[in-house]
Amino acid sequence: MPLKPLRICATPSCPSLTRSRYCNEHKTQQQEETKHYNKHSRNKTITSFYKSTEWKRTRELVLLRDNRLCQRCLREHRFTPADMVHHIVEVKQDWSKRLDLSNLESLCNACHNKVHGDRGKPVK
Structure with missing residues (x-):
């Protein structure tokens, strides 16, 4: 190689x-x-949440609901596979919305980075 x-x-x-x-x-x-x-600096409660079974199940539900397509790209008539599920209201801002399906959307990595201002690694 x-x-x-x-x-x-x-x-x-x-x-x-x-x-x-x-x-x-x-x-x-x-x-x-x-x-x-x-x-x-990392919030251990939030980190453990993203590793939880309930988050993994909810994440999968959102991806299925959104046909595994990036919802922001779709609004611009582009079909891009979604890489992650994004919290519209962040978990650290409102813990009670962490599993609320209406607070979640499927995004591609590029759109997720735009939302968060390219501040580092994306959160899945």
């Missing part, structure tokens, strides 16, 4: 070439930042 092509490290202003997202120096730094965020 051929090697991945070299590309510039994803850290701004780092000229190092790498076959992964970050060069070795910044990969370690990124891992430490992620570890710190997970330990001190």
